[in-house]
């Protein structure tokens with residue numbers, strides 16, 4: 682079994698299907714109260730990854746970026762709260778819109794553009810940064826726990842992903 686010694690794991694994606702399949706594993710492993718924070722430029726693949734998480738949670742129907750509505754809720758094995766902070770000017774604004782209910786309520790919370798309000802999240806979150814790679818379909822995906830890996834609720838997930846990443850396609 683691969684053991685992770687650092688709190689970050691880097692995976693190279695070569696297609697949107699790969700990114701979605703990575704998300705699917707995250708959704709399958711998700712447990713109530715998980716908070717997943719997504720960062721990366723416009724079009725990097727945050728919504729694509731979230732669509733995979735939704736599939737892994739058994740959500741039916743297509744998950745769009747909630748840019749204009751800020752947050753949407755989908756029902757699967759667990760409730761998926763999908764939040765997009767792109768238009769948020771400040772953390773306080775996000776808070777005023779009721780983000781705390783999504784963060785500390787039931788279900789799992791996936792937040793695009795989380796760096797817009799990084800100070801308001803619980804410590805033990807999973808940060809996932811998506812970066813453009815050299816060719817148009819390449820992405821570097823860096824997963825990082827908010828607390829040391831051995832204290833993180835995401836340790837089993839990252840260990841599994843470290844093992845499985847070579848077999849995702």
Ligand SMILES: Nc1ncnc2c1ncn2[C@@H]1O[C@H](COP(=O)(O)OP(=O)(O)OP(=O)(O)O)[C@@H](O)[C@H]1O
Pocket residue numbers: 694695696697698699700721722723724725726727728729730746793817818819820
């Ligand atoms: N390896 C890849 N992973 C994810 N998406 C990819 C990849 N290669 C190409 N793409 C394409 O990049 C686009 C990613 O769009 P997506 O809406 O997921 O980005 P986003 O990060 O949510 O953008 P926004 O900041 O506007 O919300 C899609 O058109 C997808 O098909």
Ligand SMILES: [Mg+2]
Pocket residue numbers: 727728729746793
């Ligand atoms: Mg998006």
